[in-house]
Amino acid sequence: MKTEGKRNLLRQPDEIRLMTGSAQTEQETAPDAAAFRAGDVTVEFAEADGSLAVFVQAQNTPVRELVLTWKAMFGGAGEVLGDTWERGYGDLEWKKEADHIGMPWYFFRHEAGKCLAFGVKVRPSAMCWWEKDGADVKLHLDVRCGTYGVKLGGRKLEAARVVMASYVLEEADTPVEVFEACRAFCSEMCDDPDCRDTVIYGGNNWYYAYGKSSAREILGDSAYLAEMTEGIENRPFMVMDDGWQIDHSDSYNGGPWRVGNADYGDMGELAAQMRAKNVRPGIWFRPLYDHSADIPAEWRLERNAEVFDISVPEVLEHIAQDIRQLGDWGYELIKHDFSTYDIFGCWGFEMGTRLTNGSWRFHDHTKTTAELIVRFYEVIHEAAKREDRQDVLILGCNCIGHLGAGLMQGNRTGDDTSGVEWERTRKMGINTLAFRMLQQGTFYGADADCVGITEHIDWNKNRQWMEVLAESGTPFFVSVKPGFLNESQKEELKEAYRKASQPHPAAVPLDWMETKTPEKWQTYAGRREYNF
Structure with a gap:
């Protein structure tokens, strides 16, 4: 992976859909639109430090969900890896090109010569999941309290900070490069892990x-x-x-x-x-x-x-x-x-x-x-x-x-x-x-x-x-x-x-793009091959 090859893909969303306790409102935004209003609900965006902060404010209306759409983010064939809500259940894998919904927190798309990454910074105030819809990318920001819309009472909520990146891969385009790009993006999402120098x-x-x-x-x-x-x-x-x-x-x-x-x-x-x-x-x-x-x-x-x-x-x-x-x-x-x-x-x-x-x-x-x-x-x-x-x-x-x-x-x-x-x-x-x-x-x-x-x-x-x-x-x-x-x-x-x-x-799972249970690994001690 070229260290100088990372490119920020972040921009204002092309469409916003707002779901409240009693209504659904949709709006197509101008590329430079910094705010969206519907009744007493305001949605605002602010770019800082390579991320896009999404703010929601409402006086009386219970707010349930925001859906942000970025159009035409993909081109060509590719494969997708999404995360899960909590633990993995043996179901994590790279999936061949298709539309995918319900990818919590972050996902990656690998295509020839690059790895695209979409996520939110850790510890957001919304339950966040991604949807790949053709060439479009949608981010769902669930701000409910249980199953009901949250009652902000005029409070301005920072729902999430969105991050997006494209990593240029070397000519070999190896699974190791893709792995390194994905790990680098995880570091982008969390800049304060509390595990440094900790061996458990x-x-x-x-x-x-x-x-x-x-x-x-x-x-x-x-x-x-x-x-x-x-x-x-x-x-x-x-x-x-x-x-x-x-x-x-x-x-x-x-x-x-x-x-x-x-x-x-x-x-x-x-x-x-x-x-x-x-x-x-x-x-x-x-x-x-x-x-x-x-x-x-x-x-x-x-x-x-x-x-x-x-x-x-x-x-x-x-x-x-x-x-x-x-x-x-x-x-x-x-x-x-x-x-x-x-x-x-x-x-x-x-x-x-x-x-x-x-x-x-x-x-x-x-x-x-x-x-x-x-x-x-x-x-x-x-x-x-x-x-x-x-x-x-x-x-x-x-x-x-x-x-x-x-x-x-x-x-x-x-x-x-x-x-x-x-x-x-x-x-x-x-x-x-x-x-x-x-x-x-x-x-x-x-x-x-x-x-x-x-x-x-x-x-x-x-x-x-x-x-x-x-x-x-x-x-x-x-x-x-x-x-x-x-x-x-x-x-x-x-x-x-x-x-x-x-x-x-x-350690690096060398065949992680081919199987759910990799048997080829690169560890600090060398290359390992197993028969699981």
Whole structure:
């Protein structure tokens, strides 16, 4: 890729469509039009620092969505790669030329000699998705509060900052050049990632225990991880996953989060014992799901009475106190999970362009869904900062990465791998690693999930997954029951941990434009070819 070959494609949209609580208004704009008015709603544009800020202001009219159209952005044949709302589900891929809708946050179009990129800066105040319509490009800015139009009350909302670029590729026009262009654009969208110089690696007990564990077993996991990483100065995290909370059962995995159950005992003492084993304690929790009877009714989400409403200030303070409690116990990494599902009532692959089902809104009608989610992530990020010792690291899971970039050191960027079924790991893990590698170090540490080592999965398959993951530069977690591996397998695991404990440049999936599950990789250690 020619470093001098980047060209800014940004210009004012050719058409604007506004959808409010009661009407739909369309207007074709002049190329230099800086504003559009319909009733008491004003849409304005301002160019700065290579981006186009989109502002919406309304006094009384509830605003639902803006659709901006740029005409004739393409020429010739090409292929398209879009992002997803939250995690990947084994469905990320370059698609042959066709019209595509519902591409959240950003997308790329590769055509002969160049890569075109369209996106919005991270942490916008709208849920943003792109539509490719022939040669035209449309950006949908969903500013609803739940399923209702937001009531701005005269407030001027910066909905998003749009960025567009064309990257000139060298004559070879290789998949590596396209990859580099896409990563460069991710850096354009996020100029403040909070993951610099952060290496996240270690163990997680989920994929062999699946919630059936105890303090005794966690300490056994910690001792085993310490043995596998003996001599490594950068000590690993041992992350205690779901199952420690007092109300845990086969049918419930929510809070409260202020005390462990009888199998775990004193959670602060457990963290100290883990640290004595020479590992860094980590812990999982689900911040928005709590059926406790003492939770006030006004804290509950209209859509689901067991879920917190993140627009309520007292709810955010409650979550901040949870984070501070986990940190005070001594846990150095906190993995927060399920929040996208809890807010929207569906998984990312189910959200489509409607995002959620039913008719509901947050308690605060004056904020957009995107604004509220960003604030939720900000509260977690702020609560993890420590005055008396090193900040607690935040690892998101089932989070909206584009809204959380800069507010978490790591993010689980794909759906679960498996300790039972290799095909699930192949589908979810490898696809995620390849296609969300664009976000590694540019947004956060892009965690493609664990190597689940059990008797159910062929070691020869798992060791390949373990090697590419350890050499990828991304967060690296292994879920293995102590005593399961033989001596030669333990040596391979030790070597994987040694690699993962050090910072490395992002690995490149060399055949990512040909398949969903790349088998040809370029890592810091050289070229790798696998048989997944």
